[in-house]
Amino acid sequence: MPPDAHPLTLADIARLAGVGLATASRALNGAPGVAPATRAKVLAVAEENAFVVSPDASRLAGGAQRRVAIVVPHISRWFFGTIVEAMLTVFQNADLDVLLYHVGSEAERHDFFEKLPARRKVDAVVVVAFPVDEQERQRIELLGVQIVAAGGQHAVYPHVCIDDVNAGRTAVNHLIGLGHRRIAMIEAVDPEQPVQPRGRSMAFYDTMAEADIPVEQDLVVSTPWGPEQGAEAMATLLSLPNPPTAVYAHSDEVAFGALRTIRRSGLFVPEDISIVSIDDHPMAALTDLTTVHQPVREQGIAAARNVLTLLNGDRPDQATTLPTQLIVRHSTAPPRAATAKTGPARR
Amino acid sequence: MPPDAHPLTLADIARLAGVGLATASRALNGAPGVAPATRAKVLAVAEENAFVVSPDASRLAGGAQRRVAIVVPHISRWFFGTIVEAMLTVFQNADLDVLLYHVGSEAERHDFFEKLPARRKVDAVVVVAFPVDEQERQRIELLGVQIVAAGGQHAVYPHVCIDDVNAGRTAVNHLIGLGHRRIAMIEAVDPEQPVQPRGRSMAFYDTMAEADIPVEQDLVVSTPWGPEQGAEAMATLLSLPNPPTAVYAHSDEVAFGALRTIRRSGLFVPEDISIVSIDDHPMAALTDLTTVHQPVREQGIAAARNVLTLLNGDRPDQATTLPTQLIVRHSTAPPRAATAKTGPARR
Numbered sequence: 001m002p003p004d005a006h007p008l009t010l011a012d013i014a015r016l017a018g019v020g021l022a023t024a025s026r027a028l029n030g031a032p033g034v035a036p037a038t039r040a041k042v043l044a045v046a047e048e049n050a051f052v053v054s055p056d057a058s059r060l061a062g063g064a065q066r067r068v069a070i071v072v073p074h075i076s077r078w079f080f081g082t083i084v085e086a087m088l089t090v091f092q093n094a095d096l097d098v099l100l101y102h103v104g105s106e107a108e109r110h111d112f113f114e115k116l117p118a119r120r121k122v123d124a125v126v127v128v129a130f131p132v133d134e135q136e137r138q139r140i141e142l143l144g145v146q147i148v149a150a151g152g153q154h155a156v157y158p159h160v161c162i163d164d165v166n167a168g169r170t171a172v173n174h175l176i177g178l179g180h181r182r183i184a185m186i187e188a189v190d191p192e193q194p195v196q197p198r199g200r201s202m203a204f205y206d207t208m209a210e211a212d213i214p215v216e217q218d219l220v221v222s223t224p225w226g227p228e229q230g231a232e233a234m235a236t237l238l239s240l241p242n243p244p245t246a247v248y249a250h251s252d253e254v255a256f257g258a259l260r261t262i263r264r265s266g267l268f269v270p271e272d273i274s275i276v277s278i279d280d281h282p283m284a285a286l287t288d289l290t291t292v293h294q295p296v297r298e299q300g301i302a303a304a305r306n307v308l309t310l311l312n313g314d315r316p317d318q319a320t321t322l323p324t325q326l327i328v329r330h331s332t333a334p335p336r337a338a339t340a341k342t343g344p345a346r347r
Numbered sequence: 348m349p350p351d352a353h354p355l356t357l358a359d360i361a362r363l364a365g366v367g368l369a370t371a372s373r374a375l376n377g378a379p380g381v382a383p384a385t386r387a388k389v390l391a392v393a394e395e396n397a398f399v400v401s402p403d404a405s406r407l408a409g410g411a412q413r414r415v416a417i418v419v420p421h422i423s424r425w426f427f428g429t430i431v432e433a434m435l436t437v438f439q440n441a442d443l444d445v446l447l448y449h450v451g452s453e454a455e456r457h458d459f460f461e462k463l464p465a466r467r468k469v470d471a472v473v474v475v476a477f478p479v480d481e482q483e484r485q486r487i488e489l490l491g492v493q494i495v496a497a498g499g500q501h502a503v504y505p506h507v508c509i510d511d512v513n514a515g516r517t518a519v520n521h522l523i524g525l526g527h528r529r530i531a532m533i534e535a536v537d538p539e540q541p542v543q544p545r546g547r548s549m550a551f552y553d554t555m556a557e558a559d560i561p562v563e564q565d566l567v568v569s570t571p572w573g574p575e576q577g578a579e580a581m582a583t584l585l586s587l588p589n590p591p592t593a594v595y596a597h598s599d600e601v602a603f604g605a606l607r608t609i610r611r612s613g614l615f616v617p618e619d620i621s622i623v624s625i626d627d628h629p630m631a632a633l634t635d636l637t638t639v640h641q642p643v644r645e646q647g648i649a650a651a652r653n654v655l656t657l658l659n660g661d662r663p664d665q666a667t668t669l670p671t672q673l674i675v676r677h678s679t680a681p682p683r684a685a686t687a688k689t690g691p692a693r694r
């Protein structure tokens with residue numbers, strides 16, 4: 001559509017309706033968070049002036065671009081690859097094309113949100129397991145582009161996730177139930193993300209407090225997600241004068257590294273140290289790791305369906321929380337102290 | 348551009364120049380495989396008739412769509428996720444958008460090549476580790492879209508890969524050098540792909556023949572790629588009256604499954620059975636697996652650079668073969684027979 005088909009800009013409509021730019025955009029796009037009276041006023045002004053928001057406005061019914069952006073901080077890692085693959089299947093079946101953006105660093109992420117307006121070429125953006133800050137969110141919303149989150153909790157737009165607190169509680173309670181008290185946590189963090197999801201850590205502190213087990217700060221190690229990092233974190237824990245009898249790791253990949261460190265130290269799992277984590281990565285079954293299964297493929301499918309619902313002009317559920325389940329394998333057992341009345345010993 | 352701006356079709360130009368459709372397209376697109384005289388004739392006919400090939404013609408200088416398609420048979424698997432992530436980094440730095448297509452099955456693959464012409468929206472297609480048949484190749488070429496391959500050998504367009512035969516020979520020779528003679532192969536195949544790359548299998552037969560070791564057909568098991576499949580294949584090998592003392596697996600993921608089966612059988616690696624594979628997956632270091640490292644990220648980067656070269660109107664190297672390297676860890680050792688003069692025994 002040539003520019004002269006738009007005599008008025010969104011800013012003009014906002015001014016005429018006496019509202020801010022974001023409010024005008026939300027009202028025109030049918031987004032939530034606008035009072036009915038305000039919405040009516042904006043729509044009336046727009047109608048009087050035969051205003052078409054932008055080429056994006058036409059996207060709202062049915063997704064005129066037939067294109068969706070998936071934005072991920074990683075692709076090579078199992079969780080992200082699996083969720084992207086599942087979404088692709090749904091989008092391809094709906095004849096939508098997928099633009100993939102990798103925002104591994106703060107700079108790439110900034111770049112993505114800077115360039116998005118100039119591109120104006122997608123109907124929706126799916127952010128996979130990373131938070132979108134308020135400024136970025138407004139930027140996308142002004143374009144009339146829908147946002148959906150997969151694999152993470154976000155209050156302001158439809159999201160599909162697991163309950164991290166619940167998953168973490170299940171893992172820690174499993175260790176407590178086996179009789180462990182010296183329980184360590186390997187807490188995974190993403191150094192590139194300004195906001196860290198805290199559910200898996202909160203679960204640890206809450207569950208330990210409920211069981212009246214004091215948390216020693218030495219037994220909590222923070223590390224970036226990944227097996228090598230998990231291996232190093234475990235080495236730190238084993239170097240303590242009084243090492244833990246059990247470890248709760250935030251993810252299976254972190255746990256895989258920890259398992260190697262334990263094995264290389266000449267200790268045995270679960271006889272000397274138990275370990276439990278969250279994910280149920282395909283390698284968890286192969287390494288006999290006890291873990292809390294999360295349905296990853298299903299999170300991708302549900303998030304993609306949310307996008308299709310939005311592009312059909314309907315509203316999906318704001319929050320979809322998929323269930324997790326403890327899978328007990330052979331990496332957890334009662335501590336030696338509880339079975340043989342002696343402390344854990346190195347061999 | 349409206350249809351009436353194209354009084355002639357590509358077929359008309361081909362007819363007027365007295366050449367086939369594919370030749371006309373190649374000549375106009377500056378693709379190789381056209382005799383200079385033929386090319387000159389086609390160009391002259393096109394010029395006389397003020398012919399514009401298609402909106403695609405304008406893409407050739409600099410990539411007018413600024414968009415590349417990456418086509419992958421898998422995403423959640425490490426090799427594919429890693430190669431896609433690497434390519435994305437290069438393309439995003441060059442300000443190109445990436446459309447991602449997952450062609451996991453024969454049907455999806457057919458669908459992709461069927462719909463591509465209607466889409467006409469990419470400057471280049473990168474196929475990751477799957478073969479493109481002649482009909483599909485012609486289809487893409489007629490559109491004036493460039494093809495590049497990553498992680499696989501393809502005679503007809505620029506490709507980046509490792510030397511599978513060489514990698515396999517290195518692995519098998521490592522086992523032979525340690526004194527093994529009863530060497531099994533777990534051969535990985537993709538049931539969804541019509542053409543199977545054979546290099547890793549050929550390497551086994553060639554190397555065994557050179558060492559004058561007869562191959563027993565019982566010791567070769569074919570299985571789809573993946574850990575669970577590797578676990579089953581290993582069970583088949585262990586059920587033989589006279590099991591192998593060493594196993595060559597086509598990939599680390601297959602080997603991970605095999606390792607679990609060996610461990611569950613009460614056997615020890617490498618004391619009872621040695622295992623070597625190809626990849627150097629991140630979990631290989633964690634499971635102490637001896638393997639032939641292949642540079643995956645580097646294959647993605649090189650393939651993406653080939654695309655940039657093509658979009659700049661230059662020709663990249665037709666074949667880029669990246670080096671592989673044996674990484675000896677603790678899954679391989681001389682067979683018991685060679686050290687203690689007794690056969691392998693179960694414990």
